[in-house]
Amino acid sequence: MNQTNQSSEVRVRFAPSPTGPLHIGGVRTALYNYLFARKMGGKMLLRIEDTDQNRFVPGAEDYIIEALNWVGIQIDEGQSVGGPDAPYRQSERKGIYQKEAFRLVNEGKAYYAFDTPDELDAMRARLEAANAPAAQYNAITRMQMKNSLTLPPADVQARMDAGEPYVIRLKTPHKEEVRLNDLIRGWVNVHSSAIDDKVLLKSDGLPTYHLANVVDDHLMKITHVIRGEEWLPSAPLHVLLYRYLGWEDTMPQFAHLPLLLKPEGNGKLSKRDADLGNFPVFPLQWNDKETGNVARGFREDGYLPAALVNFLAFLGWNPGTEQELFSMDELIEAFSIEKIQKGGARFDIDKAKWFNHQYIRQVADSELAPRIQMDAQAAGFDCSLEKAAKIAALLKERVNFAGDIFPEARTIFYTPDTYDETIRATKWNDDAQRAVGAFRDALRAYEGDFVAENIKHTLSEAMQQAGIKQGKIMQAMRLALTGSGTGPDLMLTMEIIGRDETLVRLHQALERLN
């Protein structure tokens, strides 16, 4: 029935479950899928795997879409954009999975099971007590359970007619070697005895992940399944499903990505680690409506999407060159599955900050200005966009985040009310006093443009005339002007402060520091 995919167009999908905010590892998975799709000139699909009604979280789907959009991952087909295989929400595709599940039963590859949760627990407890090799529903134990393999057909029919809940389970072969060739890991062999009789269709009529993802990937003509390593143990089961469904000849290729690990200690990266390390694990801020908790996001923390993407791309992949900074287009150009790492990658937020620093300094001053203006206003200061842009130019190379700029520029906005005592004690001496006085007088007489270059010239001339070595008094000058011993370029700072205010500050310093 199914002929080989003639078009050979690469088609990949990102298939998250809307159970909450998208984890940063999920963003990386989406990114790798996207890079691969674009690199191969293929398509990127977005499918929502919402087959667990109990775990459904309102708003999660919108969050996922907004997050992908923010990082710059464009969806070609799928939820939010539509496409030929709609609907892309699995809860709306119920009938499709049921049809395939019943087909498997009819073909003898699956069966109905009526066991209650209590009965299943009892079975597992019994097997564990008996020290059985594996406490699972499988080729051996299924013959002692309540299912269409053990019950008389009439009984099965009666139960179904009576509306008794049932599931459909895969009739996993007893002894069979299942192989799959993972693009990242090579051949992986698993014996079918290690795979239990997985539930394919739940008693609520919805499929489990295993059935749904295989059916959808086939129907949507997915050519490559790129997903997290946590799926590797069930990948052989999926291979088995493709075989039983008769789709093995068009089965997609698999690539199981290494996991994102905790910064220190053992295990995969969790929200808790992020809180401990004081960094986000979600792309966007998430407001939990039930608990009222707010989980921070990379966006709200001031990370640029380009920086996050660059950082994430390098967590588990490397082009093999010494270039570190890559735009999305460059990543697409350089990307290849072969260069994906096999081992898990520890999450190092310092590296993320460094990437952000690299990108922040490239942002135009005018783009940074509104944020600075906003921060200034929040602190109670007026700030024109022109002034904010100048401040951006003054400080952007020094910071990791746009939000760090205003705090460093704070002294620009007000005449010092206090002066750093340590600097005062060590730097405020007779020469400093004379220097500030001489500079003030020179500035009063100066009538040209009040720009850094001219201010610098005025200052050095004044110091020369006063016979003072400029380097000796610069920190005192800074103290006089800003009240602080440290900060960005002083001449530019004065330019931004303006002539009048500069004079006011010099004057006040002479009065208050003596």
Add this chain to the structure above:
RNA sequence: GGCCGAUUCGUCUAGCGGUUAGGACAUCGCCCUUUCACGGCGGUAACACGGGUUCGAUUCCCGUAUCGGUCACCA
């Protein structure tokens, strides 16, 4: 515990039989500078262990150890 996977500086990694084992983050030092940063230069720092294969193993094979993942009517 069974099954599957992984293992190069503290961290992310390059390496695909012969290298002074390279880069980046972090760290330390020096320089630059009006200070603090930025930046520049340099330093410390790694092939988990044991067997093979080979003239030669970080690289190939087998064990061991360690770490991770997974064993639901969750994805």
